[in-house]
Amino acid sequence: MIAVNRSPTFKCFPIYALSPGIDDQLQQVHDLYVGDLLSHVLKQAKPHQVWLTVQSHPTIVAVASLKNLRAIIVVDGVEVPAETIEAASQNGVHLFSSPLSAVELIKLFTLRDSQRY
Numbered sequence: 168m169i170a171v172n173r174s175p176t177f178k179c180f181p182i183y184a185l186s187p188g189i190d191d192q193l194q195q196v197h198d199l200y201v202g203d204l205l206s207h208v209l210k211q212a213k214p215h216q217v218w219l220t221v222q223s224h225p226t227i228v229a230v231a232s233l234k235n236l237r238a239i240i241v242v243d244g245v246e247v248p249a250e251t252i253e254a255a256s257q258n259g260v261h262l263f264s265s266p267l268s269a270v271e272l273i274k275l276f277t278l279r280d281s282q283r284y
Contacts, residue, residue, distance in 0.1 A: 219269040
Protein backbone atom coordinates (compact mmCIF):
# COMPACT_ATOMS: atom_id res chain seq x y z
CA MET A 168 0.00 0.00 0.00
CA ILE A 169 1.25 3.48 -0.90
CA ALA A 170 0.88 6.27 1.64
CA VAL A 171 -0.20 9.54 0.05
CA ASN A 172 0.59 12.88 1.64
CA ARG A 173 -2.81 14.55 1.86
CA SER A 174 -1.52 17.83 3.21
CA PRO A 175 -0.70 20.35 0.49
CA THR A 176 2.93 20.60 -0.55
CA PHE A 177 2.50 24.39 -0.55
CA LYS A 178 0.42 26.38 1.91
CA CYS A 179 -1.52 28.15 -0.84
CA PHE A 180 -1.28 25.47 -3.55
CA PRO A 181 -3.51 22.39 -3.50
CA ILE A 182 -0.73 20.13 -4.79
CA TYR A 183 -0.10 16.81 -3.04
CA ALA A 184 3.11 14.78 -3.04
CA LEU A 185 2.57 11.18 -4.09
CA SER A 186 6.25 10.16 -4.02
CA PRO A 187 8.05 10.13 -0.66
CA GLY A 188 10.60 12.77 0.33
CA ILE A 189 9.96 15.28 -2.44
CA ASP A 190 8.03 18.10 -0.83
CA ASP A 191 10.60 20.74 -1.79
CA GLN A 192 10.82 19.88 -5.52
CA LEU A 193 8.27 22.46 -6.62
CA GLN A 194 9.88 25.37 -4.78
CA GLN A 195 12.29 25.84 -7.70
CA VAL A 196 9.77 25.63 -10.56
CA HIS A 197 10.47 28.11 -13.33
CA ASP A 198 9.23 26.27 -16.39
CA LEU A 199 6.06 24.26 -16.95
CA TYR A 200 4.98 21.99 -19.77
CA VAL A 201 1.34 21.06 -20.38
CA GLY A 202 0.47 18.09 -22.55
CA ASP A 203 -1.40 14.81 -22.56
CA LEU A 204 -0.26 13.18 -25.78
CA LEU A 205 2.83 11.23 -24.73
CA SER A 206 4.51 11.31 -28.13
CA HIS A 207 4.15 15.09 -28.18
CA VAL A 208 5.60 15.37 -24.66
CA LEU A 209 8.56 13.25 -25.76
CA LYS A 210 9.15 15.59 -28.68
CA GLN A 211 8.47 18.99 -27.07
CA ALA A 212 9.15 18.91 -23.31
CA LYS A 213 12.49 20.24 -22.13
CA PRO A 214 14.67 18.87 -19.32
CA HIS A 215 13.87 20.18 -15.82
CA GLN A 216 10.36 21.31 -16.72
CA VAL A 217 7.42 20.35 -14.53
CA TRP A 218 4.86 18.44 -16.58
CA LEU A 219 1.15 19.05 -16.02
CA THR A 220 -1.08 16.29 -17.40
CA VAL A 221 -4.33 14.38 -16.94
CA GLN A 222 -2.55 11.14 -17.83
CA SER A 223 -2.00 8.87 -14.85
CA HIS A 224 -0.89 5.49 -16.18
CA PRO A 225 2.64 4.25 -15.40
CA THR A 226 3.93 5.20 -18.86
CA ILE A 227 4.09 8.85 -17.75
CA VAL A 228 6.92 7.89 -15.41
CA ALA A 229 8.99 6.51 -18.29
CA VAL A 230 8.37 9.65 -20.34
CA ALA A 231 9.35 11.95 -17.46
CA SER A 232 12.47 9.90 -16.82
CA LEU A 233 13.52 9.91 -20.50
CA LYS A 234 13.05 13.69 -20.71
CA ASN A 235 14.69 14.37 -17.33
CA LEU A 236 11.65 16.33 -16.14
CA ARG A 237 11.72 17.84 -12.66
CA ALA A 238 8.27 16.50 -11.74
CA ILE A 239 4.85 15.41 -12.93
CA ILE A 240 1.66 16.98 -11.59
CA VAL A 241 -1.47 14.99 -12.44
CA VAL A 242 -4.19 17.64 -12.64
CA ASP A 243 -7.98 17.89 -12.57
CA GLY A 244 -8.28 15.55 -9.60
CA VAL A 245 -7.49 12.52 -11.77
CA GLU A 246 -6.85 9.49 -9.57
CA VAL A 247 -3.32 8.17 -9.83
CA PRO A 248 -3.10 4.36 -9.66
CA ALA A 249 -0.80 2.68 -7.15
CA GLU A 250 1.24 1.22 -10.05
CA THR A 251 2.12 4.72 -11.23
CA ILE A 252 3.05 5.88 -7.73
CA GLU A 253 5.24 2.80 -7.24
CA ALA A 254 6.92 3.30 -10.63
CA ALA A 255 7.63 6.95 -9.82
CA SER A 256 9.12 6.03 -6.44
CA GLN A 257 11.27 3.28 -7.95
CA ASN A 258 12.52 5.52 -10.76
CA GLY A 259 13.12 8.69 -8.76
CA VAL A 260 10.40 10.63 -10.59
CA HIS A 261 8.73 13.29 -8.46
CA LEU A 262 4.98 12.75 -8.69
CA PHE A 263 2.26 15.09 -7.45
CA SER A 264 -1.49 15.45 -7.84
CA SER A 265 -3.83 18.42 -7.78
CA PRO A 266 -7.58 18.94 -7.99
CA LEU A 267 -6.93 22.09 -10.04
CA SER A 268 -6.74 22.32 -13.81
CA ALA A 269 -3.47 22.96 -15.62
CA VAL A 270 -4.61 26.50 -16.39
CA GLU A 271 -5.37 27.22 -12.73
CA LEU A 272 -1.96 25.89 -11.67
CA ILE A 273 -0.17 27.96 -14.30
CA LYS A 274 -1.94 31.05 -12.95
CA LEU A 275 -0.85 30.21 -9.39
CA PHE A 276 2.78 29.58 -10.38
CA THR A 277 2.79 32.82 -12.41
CA LEU A 278 1.34 34.79 -9.51
CA ARG A 279 3.84 33.27 -7.09
CA ASP A 280 6.76 34.08 -9.36
CA SER A 281 5.57 37.65 -9.98
CA GLN A 282 5.47 38.28 -6.23
CA ARG A 283 9.10 37.17 -5.82
CA TYR A 284 10.44 40.05 -7.92
